[in-house]
Amino acid sequence: MKRYDVIVVGAGISGLLAALTLSKHGKKVLVLEKRQHLGGNCNSYMVDGYQVDTGAHAITHLIEGPLKRLMDNYFDFLPVFEEYGHYYVRTENTLVKVPSNLKDFVTFDVLPRKDRLLLSQTLTKAFTLSSFGIDLSDQSVYDFLPKSLSKETYDFVDTISAFLSGKSMKETSAQRVLSGSSFVRDSITQEQFDAMIGRLEPKKSQSTESILASVLPYHLHASLQARMTRVTQPFTSLERLATNNVNYSQGYPRKGLKALLNAVLYSLPETVEIKTRCEVKSILVQDGKISGVEADEVYNSDLVIYTGFATELPRLIMDLPQEYKANLEDIVHSKSLTIWLGLEKEFSDFNYTGSEIWFKDFAYWATPISNYDPSLAPKDKQLIGFSFVVDENKNEEEEIKKAYDTIFRAHPNIEKYIDMQHEQITVPEKAAVTINGKFADIRTPVRNLYVAGTDTDKRSMGITRASYSIIELLKILNEDGNLH
Ligand SMILES: Cc1cc2nc3c(=O)[nH]c(=O)nc-3n(C[C@H](O)[C@H](O)[C@H](O)COP(=O)(O)OP(=O)(O)OC[C@H]3O[C@@H](n4cnc5c(N)ncnc54)[C@H](O)[C@@H]3O)c2cc1C
Structure with a gap:
């Protein structure tokens, strides 16, 4: 029977990034996916001649964020990202840009003038607290707002909250809105990455999109691509309050979301084996330590990375401690x-x-x-x-x-x-960033069983959050002596 260094459960973007990074650290990896298709929520498919994505996506923090760090260090092929463009608000009569800094608020006449002033003051307060290192994760957006706003303004803030966390402004944390609107920027420098992960084999040079032939002229993507390859001068706090752009460093992958999935798949070395339509029914433990998983047959490994819903873990593995299970039950979905x-x-x-x-x-x-x-x-x-x-x-x-x-x-x-x-x-993410919702730890009570994915990290959202979780996973595997 074949043995693997690592078994990854789930071939969404988190599972595939785990497989890619671990294989580049020399591991022989088996990925088991219960569905017929790879990519989970990160894919595209054809409907009557149109290519739809699994949900409308904007990929964030491409210049200095965690996905960029993974692309730089592990990808052999890179997607090409188109500049995202702008966020607008539509009403019955108008289409206006979403304000993301104080200057924009002055002219944002979709909301009453009085409310705009109050919102600007609230934004300044939140930003000032945050720039002094005060974490606003435990305060709801609603609690942070003045209580004299019009219904329209509450509806607007409620909508922004819902798209950033999947929940209402009463449940969404103020911190979430600051990071979602780019005031708090997600970044992991190469130096921080090196310190966390340690030694990495020198990588072959990257090929940009050689497999994703495209018809678009170069000028349509040149600007974001150029910024991605050059380190930009970071804004100081005060400058950002005045000039913040919510669309800063966001992109859409040319040829659709599946171009990102394909870049990961084509970067996988031969030491990664993937089986689809292969649901993991149980995770096997011997003497308190992982021994493999049971799917269509038993697969052996001393290390398992689980990237399905953490809330499902108690169904797959017996005798987890009660306290651990209770924590998982508090994870909130949308x-x-x-x-x-x-x-x-x-x-x-x-x-x-x-x-x-x-x-x-x-x-x-x-x-x-x-x-x-x-x-x-x-x-x-x-x-x-x-x-x-x-x-x-x-x-x-x-x-x-x-x-x-x-x-x-x-x-x-x-x-x-x-x-x-x-x-x-x-279900867009495996955990919504609410004030009370819990997240799973990457380490589990079972030795050598780890969880990765959007329910293990509350920073950022979506694919950026999945990337954070993989970098954190690598760090923890390194600390546990399981990476090198
Ligand atoms: C409408 C919508 C809009 C979104 N917008 C954005 C956006 O703008 N920007 C952004 O960055 N992100 C966005 N996202 C979120 C992003 O797509 C997800 O966060 C990301 O794709 C999640 O990846 P994942 O691998 O963690 O989870 P998933 O994609 O859920 O993958 C988990 C995989 O594990 C498999 N699996 C589970 N259990 C088992 C088992 N027992 N055995 C075998 N396989 C198993 C599943 O079948 C699945 O393929 C959006 C999502 C949606 C739905």
Whole structure:
């Protein structure tokens, strides 16, 4: 029977990044994925000639964040990122840029002037506290706000909170909004990385997108790509308060989200074996130590990295301590609905790059992704993704109907141009960053069983958070003598 140095459970972006990094540290890795497809929530697929992603995505902190650090140190192939563009707010009458600094707030007339002043003061206070090193994780966004704002302003803040954490402003931490709006920037320098991870074999040179041939002209992505290869002068705190850009260092991968997945897959060495449609039913322990997993058969290894939902662990492994299980039960999830609409022709409402937020009644976040790359839609057509946070206790059919009604209210003429429609219901991250929600530790009570993924790190969000969790995993494996 084959033995592996490491078994990774789950082939989402976290599991695949774990497999990539560990294999580059010389490990023989087996990845087991229960679904037919790799990538989990990080993938794209075809629907009636349109290429949709698993939810509308913006990849954040590409210049100095954890994904950049992983790409620099472990990837042989790199995706090309298009400059993200801007975030807008749509109302019945206007489309205006989302304010992300004090200057923008002055002219943001979607909200009453009095509220804008109050919000600016609140932002200044939060930012000042944060720049003095005070962690605002335990304070809700709502608690941080003045109590005399209009309903409209509360709805706006509630919407921003929901898209950053999957939960309302009463449950979202103030810290989350600061990092999500780029005031607190996610960065891991190469020096910090080297200190955490230790020795890494010299890497072959990287090839940018050689397998992801593209039709887009170079100038469309040159700017972000250039910034990614040169260290920019970091802003001082005060400068950022005045000039912060929420879209700073964000990008969308050319050829869609699967280009990022493909870059990881093509960078995997031959020492990584992947099996799909292979659900891990139990994690095996002998004498208090990991011995392997049971899926379609038993696979042996002294080291297992689990990247499914941490809340599922007690189902897979017997006799976990009660206190540990209770902590896992306190992890909070949220649910999202994405509606993809293929439009027969380019629609004038969506003649921008970036995304728009609708914050009335049922909020959405929409991105015209074919504006980044026209090849994602059939010729002269357009592809838009609308993501909603849905109530997990409500009937899905009703939520979907309500979502369509909202889209038709925001874009009254869109219905007659619909050429394709497709819905996805997903759990965006394995833990929502709320004031009370817990996160799993990377180390578990069982020796040599580790958890990685978006429920093990509360910094940042999505793929950036998954990348943080992998760097933290490598650090911990290094400390435990399991990396080199
Ligand atoms: C609508 C939406 C919008 C989003 N927007 C953004 C964004 O703008 N920016 C961003 O960075 N991120 C965004 N995300 C989040 C991002 O896609 C996820 O955080 C990330 O893909 C999670 O990766 P993961 O590997 O941790 O988890 P997953 O993708 O959930 O992967 C886990 C994998 O493990 C497998 N698995 C689980 N249990 C088992 C088992 N027992 N045996 C075998 N296999 C198992 C699952 O099948 C799955 O493939 C968004 C997600 C959604 C849904």
